[in-house]
Structures are given as structure tokens and as C-alpha cells.
Amino acid sequence: MTVLATIVEVTLRALLGRRRTALLILLAALPVIVALLARIGGRSPGEESLFEAIVRTVLPLVALVFGTSALGSELDDGTAVYILAKPIARWQVVLAKAGVAGSLTGGLVVASTLGSGLMAGAPASGTLATGLGFAVAAAIGSFAYVALFLAASVITSRALILGLIYTLIWEGALAGILEGTRQFSIREATLALAAAFAPAGSGIDGGLDLAGAVGLVGVVIVGGLALATWRLARWEVHGTD
Amino acid sequence: MTDAPPTQAPPSTRETAAAAQPPIARPLMPGPGAPVVEVDHVSRWYGNVVAVNDISFTLAPGVTGLLGPNGAGKSTLLHMIAGLLRPSAGQVGVLGQAAWQNTAMYRRIGLVPEREAVYPFLTGREFVAMNARLQRLPDADRATAAAIRTVDLEGAADRPIGTYSKGMRQRAKIAGALVHDPQILLLDEPFNGMDPRQRLHMIALLRAMAAEGRTILFSSHILEEVERLADSILVVYAGRLAASGNFREIRRLMTDRPHTFLVRSSDDRRLAAALVDETAVFGVDLSGERLAVSSSEFGAFTRLLPRVARDARISLFEVTPTDDSLESVFAYLVRR
Numbered sequence: 001m002t003v004l005a006t007i008v009e010v011t012l013r014a015l016l017g018r019r020r021t022a023l024l025i026l027l028a029a030l031p032v033i034v035a036l037l038a039r040i041g042g043r044s045p046g047e048e049s050l051f052e053a054i055v056r057t058v059l060p061l062v063a064l065v066f067g068t069s070a071l072g073s074e075l076d077d078g079t080a081v082y083i084l085a086k087p088i089a090r091w092q093v094v095l096a097k098a099g100v101a102g103s104l105t106g107g108l109v110v111a112s113t114l115g116s117g118l119m120a121g122a123p124a125s126g127t128l129a130t131g132l133g134f135a136v137a138a139a140i141g142s143f144a145y146v147a148l149f150l151a152a153s154v155i156t157s158r159a160l161i162l163g164l165i166y167t168l169i170w171e172g173a174l175a176g177i178l179e180g181t182r183q184f185s186i187r188e189a190t191l192a193l194a195a196a197f198a199p200a201g202s203g204i205d206g207g208l209d210l211a212g213a214v215g216l217v218g219v220v221i222v223g224g225l226a227l228a229t230w231r232l233a234r235w236e237v238h239g240t241d
Numbered sequence: 242m243t244d245a246p247p248t249q250a251p252p253s254t255r256e257t258a259a260a261a262q263p264p265i266a267r268p269l270m271p272g273p274g275a276p277v278v279e280v281d282h283v284s285r286w287y288g289n290v291v292a293v294n295d296i297s298f299t300l301a302p303g304v305t306g307l308l309g310p311n312g313a314g315k316s317t318l319l320h321m322i323a324g325l326l327r328p329s330a331g332q333v334g335v336l337g338q339a340a341w342q343n344t345a346m347y348r349r350i351g352l353v354p355e356r357e358a359v360y361p362f363l364t365g366r367e368f369v370a371m372n373a374r375l376q377r378l379p380d381a382d383r384a385t386a387a388a389i390r391t392v393d394l395e396g397a398a399d400r401p402i403g404t405y406s407k408g409m410r411q412r413a414k415i416a417g418a419l420v421h422d423p424q425i426l427l428l429d430e431p432f433n434g435m436d437p438r439q440r441l442h443m444i445a446l447l448r449a450m451a452a453e454g455r456t457i458l459f460s461s462h463i464l465e466e467v468e469r470l471a472d473s474i475l476v477v478y479a480g481r482l483a484a485s486g487n488f489r490e491i492r493r494l495m496t497d498r499p500h501t502f503l504v505r506s507s508d509d510r511r512l513a514a515a516l517v518d519e520t521a522v523f524g525v526d527l528s529g530e531r532l533a534v535s536s537s538e539f540g541a542f543t544r545l546l547p548r549v550a551r552d553a554r555i556s557l558f559e560v561t562p563t564d565d566s567l568e569s570v571f572a573y574l575v576r577r
Contacts (some may be wrong), residue, residue: 002374002381003374006375013362014360078356081354082372082417085325085352086347086375087347088347088375089344236320237354
């Protein structure tokens, strides 16, 4: 427990101490501000559109930054050696890093979703229930995205670029053109989970059925963590003469 | 190295730390007479680039210096011993087991990497404590305080590492590496950035640790550092082991290698004629602006030149060795 807690503490401080975290907080606050401005202006902010926008943009971007930084940055700058040259099973390192990155991502996205919901008029309308559904789905989606991006960061130092390609091109552009690509889209799985958690008739289109969504998220989380562990056990220090 | 008999190493502090650690599935202590570290025909290449080329040696308790110019392959070798790089060919054994992917051996190893990056947001004390907790030490705070005291970092221990000088960062890294009282200490250019006082302190510390039975391997490209600290040395040049063994023996080889000197005197031609008679001189060349003299022994030539010049009543104005760089020394050792 001490080992996990130590890695968690160092990772948390490393991630929260970065300037980019402030930018991510601003990004997560944007939907809340939009909802607030819409309410002040007396217009409906379109809660579901707002929630979907959070899942489509805020969630993958926040997960990408935290997921690739949690371990990848340390592998790149060499500080990971201080953890890896210890008698610690690699799965413990991966679990602690993914836990921190997933929790931070989930925390920000859930706060963004619930904050937007509150600004949009909950609990007076059915917004709160829908918002809660989105929040739970986004929290689960956070861990799926983080597991994927963390595994990518152990495999390559270009994980950030690969992650952007995945979210912008695969999930963004291709999913709209080729329906089959949705089967491998964490975003679509998250929306499907939100649809399942939200009240009936909420009109959320997940692009996947619930079983497919649960399966995909489960495979990505388990597979991502297993792949990261396997790759970390074979990780070699670089930048040597 | 191989000549030195392995000793029963563990001092009392190590026993205390080891007693509180979870049991290791496989024993990590070498058997009697077994080397602590064994590098057996090890090579490592990156694509077409050979970083380490068929190197073999063993280490027993004591201080061994890994000497070589930048880019020689020292860090690659250290990282393979530390289990952080897989050999492309050959085997690296530490305490009787393969080093690669062997996380259990880190209970007995302390590693000080050359790269400067250390968590800048942690204080020195927090960094050392992190190392202690990751080693599962029973009293991490006490071990942390002891390690910080050992490297003389108490005054700055509660400042963030990001504010440290290079030398202070090095000391924090060393404290983190020895907080669990390791049997083997691997240090990559440990004296980088240290001022002379810190350097002397660290040399004394490492010598004391070696005297207690630890095996210490450190890399350096500075001959004087190795001379002050190491009992034995490994000279690495262009990925190959150029020489290994007792420091004084190799120092003599380095000094008494063929040298070419450029000499300016009151009569170069007559001086050349006089020098040719000496057995330590195997060539003279008058074609350039100055007299070039090739000698088989550095020490002998530096003694004979003034004598020959005095006997011939020739004044010496300038004597310059042409190939005294460390690079040329290493190249010579490889050619031998």
C-alpha cells in the first residue's frame, strides 16, 4: 500500500503542478460558462448538446493530456528510472499512474458536466438526471481513454500525436462517415453508456448498443493496462552513450 | 576485479533494512567465490550503431572506475548492469541472476543515473523519502534522515529540487540511491557539477562504503577522478573494453605509451642526430617547422631529452607532446 500511495502522491503532484493542468481546468470550465451565459441571456443552452460536447471534446482532450503525461513524460525525461529501479511490480506502477490520470480526468469531466447541468437549470428540469447519467458515463469513459493513452505513451514517445489522430480523425471524422469505426470508438461507447444511464426518452444517440459499449470499455481498460504493464516490463532507458 | 576475493558484505545497517523487507522468492546473494557482477561477452547495438562491443568482466566488492570519453558506451554498460537495458548479445548477471527484467535485484542495487532530471517539485527530503518508501523500508523517515546526513545535504533538504544547483541535485540522487543501504552501487558520472569540497567528501564516502564490503561501479571521463577513487578500472573506448585491472598498472600503460613530441631548440638538426642514438627514441622528423621526435616511453623521454640537450650544449625552447588528449590514450589502449 505504501508503494502505491507513494507513486500516486508523486504522480498527482507532477500532474497538478504542470501549467497545462490550468489550461485543462479552463477547458472543462468552458461548458459551464457557456451554460451560464445562455441562462443569463434567457436562452436554453441545450443541455444535452452541452453534455455531448463535453464527451466529444473535453473528455478526450483532458484524458489525452493526463493519460500521456502520467507515465509517458517520466519515461521521456528519465525520472521514471527512480520508480522503475525499485523492487516494484510493473502492474503496480501502471495501476497507480492510470488511477491518478483517470481520477483527475473523471473529476474534471464530471465537474464540468454537473456544473453545466446546474447552470442549465437543474434540478428544476430533467436536466439533472440526464447530467448524472452523462457524468457517470464520462467517469467510466475517462478510465478507458486514459488506459488507451497511457499504454500508447509507454509504447511510443509520440503518444500525444497518436492520441490526437485517434480522437480527431478516427472518432471525429471517420465515425461520421464510416459507421463501422464506431465499434472502436470510446466516445461512442461513452455516449451509449450515457444513454443507458439517462432517463428514458433523453434522445442520446450512442452509436453503439449497451453490450457493445460495455464490452469495448472493458476491453480497452483491461487491455490497455495489460499492454502498458507488458510494455513497461520491457521498457529500456534511452539517451545513453 | 576478478582478482579480488569477494567478501561477506552486509554491515549491520543493511541487515536491519533487509530484515523488514518482504522475502525474495529467489536468493540474490552470490555463492562463495561468485562475482557480484558478471558481464559476459555483452554487446548492445542500436540499429547499425554498436554502443557496446563484446565486453566481458566481473566485479567483486571494492570501487571500480569505468573510464572512457563521452560516447564510449559507459552509460549503456551501466544501464545493462542495472537491468534497464537488454543486451543485444551476451549476458549480464548480478548477484548470480540475469539483470534484465529482474526487479527483485533492486533491493540490493542503488542507481545514480547521469540524466539530471529529478522531480523538481519534490524537496530533497521528499525525494529521498520517496526512494525509501518504494524500497519498503520499515522506518523510511529515519533512513531518509541518515541518507541526507551522509551526503551532507541537510541544509537544503527542505527546499524543492528545482531550486538546487547541479552538485546538490547529484547529492540528492546519491542519497536516494543509498537510502536502502544497497550492496551494489552504480553511479553514472556522479561527480558532475560537484565543487571540489563536495567531490572530496563524496570520494571519502564511497571509499568508506567500499571498505564495508560494497561493490561500487562508477563511470567517469576524467582520469583524475578515477585515480582518486578506484581500486581497479575498466577503460572503455568506442564500445570496446580497452583495458581492465589494477589502476596503477593501467596508468603506467597510459603514461609509457609511444608519444610524439614537437621540439624547438637552438639547433634542431644536431639535437635530432643526438636523440637518434637513444633507445627510447624510434624516429625523428625534420621536415616540418619543428623537430618531431617519436619515443616509445613517455617517462624515459622526458628524462633523457634534457640530458641529451645539455650534453650537446643545445638550448631547448619548447617541448610539446602532440597526442596527449585522453582520446589518444584510449585509442592507444584499444590498439594494444
